[in-house]
Amino acid sequence: MTMQAVTQREPGGVDTMEIGEWQRPRLAPGKLLVRVMAAGVNRADLMQREGRYPPPPGASPLMGLEAAGWVEEAAEGSAFQPGDAVLGLVEGGGYAEYVLMDEVLAIAKPDELSWVEAASLPEAWMTAWFNLVEKAGVKSGDQVLIHAGASGVGAAAIRLAAMLGAQAFASAGSEEKLAFCRELGAARVFNYRDTPAFGELVKSWGGADAVLDPVGASYLAENLQALNPDGVLVNIGVMGGLKAELDFGRLLMKRISLVGSTLRPQPLQVKARLAAALRDRILPAILDGRIKIMVDSSYPWAQVADAHEYVAASRNLGKVVLTMFSPQVG
Incomplete structure:
Protein backbone atom coordinates (compact mmCIF):
# COMPACT_ATOMS: atom_id res chain seq x y z
CA MET A 1 0.00 0.00 0.00
CA THR A 2 1.40 3.40 -0.94
CA MET A 3 0.92 6.97 0.21
CA GLN A 4 1.96 10.47 -0.81
CA ALA A 5 5.14 11.87 0.75
CA VAL A 6 7.81 14.51 0.26
CA THR A 7 10.56 12.51 -1.41
CA GLN A 8 14.00 13.33 -2.80
CA ARG A 9 15.71 12.25 -6.00
CA GLU A 10 19.08 12.85 -4.33
CA PRO A 11 20.54 14.96 -1.51
CA GLY A 12 20.84 18.63 -2.40
CA GLY A 13 18.88 21.83 -2.73
CA VAL A 14 15.16 22.47 -2.48
CA ASP A 15 14.74 21.49 -6.14
CA THR A 16 15.49 17.87 -5.22
CA MET A 17 12.22 17.57 -3.27
CA GLU A 18 8.91 16.51 -4.75
CA ILE A 19 5.65 14.95 -3.63
CA GLY A 20 5.59 11.36 -4.84
CA GLU A 21 4.56 7.81 -4.02
CA TRP A 22 6.12 6.07 -1.02
CA GLN A 23 5.48 2.84 0.81
CA ARG A 24 2.97 3.39 3.60
CA PRO A 25 4.37 2.39 7.02
CA ARG A 26 3.05 -0.77 8.62
CA LEU A 27 1.94 -0.83 12.24
CA ALA A 28 4.55 -2.32 14.58
CA PRO A 29 4.53 -3.19 18.31
CA GLY A 30 4.67 -0.09 20.50
CA LYS A 31 3.80 2.19 17.58
CA LEU A 32 0.84 4.18 16.35
CA LEU A 33 0.09 4.73 12.68
CA VAL A 34 -0.83 8.41 12.45
CA ARG A 35 -2.53 10.16 9.53
CA VAL A 36 -0.55 13.40 9.44
CA MET A 37 -2.34 16.74 9.48
CA ALA A 38 0.67 18.98 10.14
CA ALA A 39 4.42 18.57 10.54
CA GLY A 40 7.03 20.93 11.96
CA VAL A 41 9.95 22.17 9.86
CA ASN A 42 13.35 22.06 11.59
CA ARG A 43 16.91 22.87 10.59
CA ALA A 44 17.66 19.19 10.98
CA ASP A 45 15.32 18.60 8.02
CA LEU A 46 17.31 21.08 5.94
CA MET A 47 20.56 19.34 6.87
CA GLN A 48 19.07 15.94 6.04
CA ARG A 49 17.87 17.26 2.67
CA GLU A 50 21.43 18.39 1.94
CA GLY A 51 22.88 15.01 2.91
CA ARG A 52 24.61 16.34 6.05
CA TYR A 53 22.38 14.69 8.70
CA PRO A 54 21.46 11.12 7.75
CA PRO A 55 18.65 9.45 9.70
CA PRO A 56 19.67 6.89 12.32
CA PRO A 57 19.57 3.18 11.42
CA GLY A 58 16.04 1.87 11.15
CA ALA A 59 14.41 5.31 10.91
CA SER A 60 12.37 6.43 7.93
CA PRO A 61 14.56 8.10 5.28
CA LEU A 62 11.86 10.72 4.78
CA MET A 63 12.22 14.13 6.41
CA GLY A 64 10.09 15.32 9.34
CA LEU A 65 10.79 14.92 13.06
CA GLU A 66 7.46 15.99 14.58
CA ALA A 67 3.86 15.63 13.58
CA ALA A 68 0.26 16.00 14.66
CA GLY A 69 -2.64 14.00 13.28
CA TRP A 70 -5.28 11.31 13.75
CA VAL A 71 -4.49 7.82 14.98
CA GLU A 72 -5.22 5.55 12.02
CA GLU A 73 -4.20 2.26 13.63
CA ALA A 74 -3.20 1.24 17.13
CA ALA A 75 -2.03 -2.10 18.47
CA GLU A 76 -4.27 -4.17 20.71
CA GLY A 77 -4.07 -2.91 24.29
CA SER A 78 -2.89 0.56 23.29
CA ALA A 79 -3.90 3.57 25.37
CA PHE A 80 -4.89 5.24 22.07
CA GLN A 81 -7.66 4.33 19.68
CA PRO A 82 -8.24 5.03 15.99
CA GLY A 83 -9.66 8.52 15.67
CA ASP A 84 -7.70 9.97 18.60
CA ALA A 85 -5.90 13.25 17.89
CA VAL A 86 -2.21 13.17 18.87
CA LEU A 87 1.02 15.11 18.56
CA GLY A 88 4.53 13.88 19.06
CA LEU A 89 8.13 13.45 18.08
CA VAL A 90 8.91 10.90 15.36
CA GLU A 91 12.21 9.34 14.24
CA GLY A 92 11.59 10.54 10.70
CA GLY A 93 8.91 10.42 8.03
CA GLY A 94 6.75 13.31 9.23
CA TYR A 95 6.57 14.82 5.73
CA ALA A 96 4.07 12.23 4.57
CA GLU A 97 0.41 11.25 4.69
CA TYR A 98 1.13 8.61 7.33
CA VAL A 99 3.89 8.22 9.91
CA LEU A 100 4.77 5.77 12.66
CA MET A 101 4.94 7.33 16.12
CA ASP A 102 6.17 5.58 19.25
CA GLU A 103 3.21 5.32 21.60
CA VAL A 104 5.31 6.52 24.55
CA LEU A 105 6.02 9.75 22.63
CA ALA A 106 2.41 10.36 21.58
CA ILE A 107 0.52 13.09 23.45
CA ALA A 108 -3.24 13.59 23.22
CA LYS A 109 -3.87 16.83 21.33
CA PRO A 110 -5.95 19.28 23.35
CA ASP A 111 -9.04 20.49 21.48
CA GLU A 112 -7.91 24.07 22.12
CA LEU A 113 -4.88 23.65 19.85
CA SER A 114 -4.99 23.74 16.06
CA TRP A 115 -3.13 21.11 14.08
CA VAL A 116 -0.48 23.69 13.20
CA GLU A 117 0.00 24.72 16.83
CA ALA A 118 0.19 21.09 17.96
CA ALA A 119 2.80 20.17 15.34
CA SER A 120 4.96 23.14 16.35
CA LEU A 121 5.55 21.89 19.90
CA PRO A 122 7.46 18.58 20.23
CA GLU A 123 10.90 19.27 18.75
CA ALA A 124 11.34 22.83 20.06
CA TRP A 125 10.03 22.26 23.57
CA SER A 261 23.79 17.63 22.62
CA THR A 262 21.47 16.30 19.92
CA LEU A 263 17.93 15.04 20.45
CA ARG A 264 17.32 12.69 17.53
CA PRO A 265 19.78 9.91 18.49
CA GLN A 266 18.67 9.83 22.14
CA PRO A 267 17.32 6.51 23.47
CA LEU A 268 13.57 6.09 23.46
CA GLN A 269 13.39 6.23 27.27
CA VAL A 270 15.02 9.68 27.24
CA LYS A 271 12.60 10.97 24.62
CA ALA A 272 9.70 9.46 26.58
CA ARG A 273 10.79 11.42 29.64
CA LEU A 274 10.90 14.61 27.59
CA ALA A 275 7.49 13.89 26.09
CA ALA A 276 6.13 13.53 29.63
CA ALA A 277 7.58 16.94 30.51
CA LEU A 278 5.88 18.45 27.46
CA ARG A 279 2.59 16.79 28.37
CA ASP A 280 2.65 17.46 32.11
CA ARG A 281 4.53 20.76 32.42
CA ILE A 282 4.42 22.67 29.15
CA LEU A 283 0.94 21.94 27.81
CA PRO A 284 -0.83 22.97 31.05
CA ALA A 285 1.08 26.28 30.94
CA ILE A 286 -0.01 26.78 27.32
CA LEU A 287 -3.64 26.00 28.07
CA ASP A 288 -3.84 28.35 31.05
CA GLY A 289 -2.19 31.18 29.14
CA ARG A 290 1.21 31.29 30.85
CA ILE A 291 2.90 30.33 27.57
CA LYS A 292 1.95 31.64 24.15
CA ILE A 293 2.61 29.34 21.21
CA MET A 294 4.87 31.08 18.70
CA VAL A 295 4.11 29.88 15.17
CA ASP A 296 5.63 32.09 12.50
CA SER A 297 3.85 30.63 9.48
CA SER A 298 2.46 27.51 7.86
CA TYR A 299 2.83 26.25 4.31
CA PRO A 300 0.84 23.66 2.36
CA TRP A 301 3.11 20.68 1.88
CA ALA A 302 3.20 21.31 -1.88
CA GLN A 303 5.19 24.44 -0.96
CA VAL A 304 7.80 22.57 1.09
CA ALA A 305 10.60 24.17 -0.96
CA ASP A 306 9.37 27.65 0.03
CA ALA A 307 9.21 26.60 3.69
CA HIS A 308 12.78 25.28 3.60
CA GLU A 309 14.09 28.41 1.90
CA TYR A 310 12.32 30.58 4.47
CA VAL A 311 13.89 28.72 7.41
CA ALA A 312 17.30 28.57 5.71
CA ALA A 313 17.24 32.36 5.37
CA SER A 314 16.49 32.66 9.14
CA ARG A 315 13.42 34.77 8.41
CA ASN A 316 11.15 33.01 10.89
CA LEU A 317 10.07 34.29 14.29
CA GLY A 318 9.20 31.02 15.98
CA LYS A 319 8.16 27.80 14.24
CA VAL A 320 7.36 27.04 10.62
CA VAL A 321 4.89 24.22 9.98
CA LEU A 322 3.72 22.24 6.95
CA THR A 323 0.02 21.44 6.61
CA MET A 324 -0.16 17.96 5.15
CA PHE A 325 -3.75 17.06 4.56
CA SER A 326 -4.29 13.63 3.05
CA PRO A 327 -6.68 13.21 0.12
CA GLN A 328 -9.39 11.68 2.31
CA VAL A 329 -9.52 14.88 4.35
CA GLY A 330 -9.12 17.46 1.59
Missing part, protein backbone atom coordinates in the same frame (compact mmCIF):
# COMPACT_ATOMS: atom_id res chain seq x y z
CA MET A 126 11.58 18.84 24.12
CA THR A 127 14.93 20.22 22.91
CA ALA A 128 14.65 23.24 25.19
CA TRP A 129 13.70 21.11 28.20
CA PHE A 130 16.38 18.50 27.54
CA ASN A 131 19.17 21.05 27.30
CA LEU A 132 18.16 23.71 29.84
CA VAL A 133 16.75 21.43 32.53
CA GLU A 134 18.53 18.09 32.10
CA LYS A 135 21.87 19.11 30.61
CA ALA A 136 22.46 22.61 32.05
CA GLY A 137 20.48 22.23 35.28
CA VAL A 138 18.99 25.72 34.99
CA LYS A 139 17.19 26.80 38.14
CA SER A 140 15.49 29.83 39.63
CA GLY A 141 17.81 32.82 39.85
CA ASP A 142 20.14 31.68 37.06
CA GLN A 143 21.00 33.78 34.02
CA VAL A 144 20.84 32.01 30.66
CA LEU A 145 22.23 33.16 27.31
CA ILE A 146 20.16 31.84 24.41
CA HIS A 147 21.53 32.26 20.91
CA ALA A 148 19.16 32.40 17.91
CA GLY A 149 16.47 33.50 20.32
CA ALA A 150 13.89 34.02 17.57
CA SER A 151 14.15 30.45 16.27
CA GLY A 152 11.69 27.75 17.26
CA VAL A 153 14.02 26.27 19.88
CA GLY A 154 15.25 29.71 20.96
CA ALA A 155 11.72 31.01 21.52
CA ALA A 156 10.82 27.92 23.55
CA ALA A 157 14.02 28.26 25.59
CA ILE A 158 13.32 31.90 26.47
CA ARG A 159 9.84 31.00 27.70
CA LEU A 160 11.13 27.93 29.55
CA ALA A 161 13.78 30.00 31.32
CA ALA A 162 11.02 32.27 32.60
CA MET A 163 9.00 29.26 33.77
CA LEU A 164 12.04 28.05 35.71
CA GLY A 165 12.50 31.45 37.36
CA ALA A 166 15.67 32.20 35.41
CA GLN A 167 16.55 35.38 33.52
CA ALA A 168 17.11 35.03 29.78
CA PHE A 169 19.53 36.94 27.58
CA ALA A 170 19.09 36.45 23.83
CA SER A 171 20.92 37.09 20.59
CA ALA A 172 19.31 37.60 17.18
CA GLY A 173 20.14 39.19 13.86
CA SER A 174 17.61 42.01 13.39
CA GLU A 175 15.69 44.60 15.38
CA GLU A 176 12.46 42.76 14.58
CA LYS A 177 13.87 39.57 16.06
CA LEU A 178 15.24 41.37 19.11
CA ALA A 179 11.79 42.87 19.73
CA PHE A 180 10.32 39.36 19.39
CA CYS A 181 12.76 38.04 22.00
CA ARG A 182 11.80 40.85 24.38
CA GLU A 183 8.14 40.00 23.83
CA LEU A 184 8.93 36.41 24.80
CA GLY A 185 10.47 37.64 28.05
CA ALA A 186 14.19 38.08 27.38
CA ALA A 187 15.57 40.59 29.88
CA ARG A 188 18.53 41.62 27.69
CA VAL A 189 19.13 41.21 23.96
CA PHE A 190 21.87 41.99 21.46
CA ASN A 191 22.28 41.90 17.68
CA TYR A 192 25.04 39.41 16.90
CA ARG A 193 25.79 41.24 13.64
CA ASP A 194 26.72 44.37 15.59
CA THR A 195 28.28 42.63 18.59
CA PRO A 196 30.58 39.80 17.45
CA ALA A 197 32.58 40.10 20.71
CA PHE A 198 29.57 39.59 22.96
CA GLY A 199 31.37 37.97 25.89
CA GLU A 200 32.23 41.20 27.69
CA LEU A 201 28.73 42.58 27.08
CA VAL A 202 27.12 39.55 28.71
CA LYS A 203 29.63 39.73 31.58
CA SER A 204 28.55 43.35 32.17
CA TRP A 205 25.00 42.02 32.63
CA GLY A 206 26.20 39.68 35.37
CA GLY A 207 27.36 36.84 33.13
CA ALA A 208 25.62 33.64 32.11
CA ASP A 209 25.27 30.53 34.22
CA ALA A 210 24.31 28.56 31.11
CA VAL A 211 24.54 29.10 27.37
CA LEU A 212 22.33 27.39 24.77
CA ASP A 213 24.15 27.63 21.44
CA PRO A 214 23.23 26.30 17.97
CA VAL A 215 26.16 28.12 16.32
CA GLY A 216 29.22 26.21 17.49
CA ALA A 217 32.82 26.93 16.52
CA SER A 218 32.68 30.66 15.78
CA TYR A 219 31.00 31.40 19.14
CA LEU A 220 33.16 29.20 21.37
CA ALA A 221 35.60 31.81 22.69
CA GLU A 222 32.92 34.42 23.38
CA ASN A 223 30.64 31.86 25.04
CA LEU A 224 33.45 30.89 27.42
CA GLN A 225 34.05 34.58 28.13
CA ALA A 226 30.35 35.15 28.84
CA LEU A 227 30.01 32.21 31.24
CA ASN A 228 30.27 32.54 35.01
CA PRO A 229 32.34 30.12 37.09
CA ASP A 230 30.75 26.64 37.12
CA GLY A 231 28.73 27.61 34.04
CA VAL A 232 27.53 25.16 31.40
CA LEU A 233 27.87 25.61 27.64
CA VAL A 234 25.43 23.39 25.73
CA ASN A 235 26.10 23.22 21.99
CA ILE A 236 23.14 21.99 19.95
CA GLY A 237 24.29 22.94 16.44
CA VAL A 238 27.17 23.83 14.18
CA MET A 239 25.83 26.68 12.08
CA GLY A 240 29.06 28.57 12.75
CA GLY A 241 31.47 25.77 11.88
CA LEU A 242 32.88 22.52 13.20
CA LYS A 243 36.34 23.40 14.52
CA ALA A 244 37.64 26.07 16.91
CA GLU A 245 40.57 26.65 19.21
CA LEU A 246 39.70 25.90 22.84
CA ASP A 247 41.26 27.90 25.68
CA PHE A 248 41.67 25.15 28.27
CA GLY A 249 43.00 27.67 30.79
CA ARG A 250 39.70 29.53 30.80
CA LEU A 251 37.78 26.27 30.81
CA LEU A 252 39.67 25.01 33.86
CA MET A 253 39.89 28.24 35.85
CA LYS A 254 36.15 28.89 35.47
CA ARG A 255 35.27 25.19 35.93
CA ILE A 256 33.09 25.32 32.82
CA SER A 257 31.23 22.24 31.58
CA LEU A 258 31.15 21.91 27.79
CA VAL A 259 28.28 19.72 26.57
CA GLY A 260 27.43 18.56 23.05
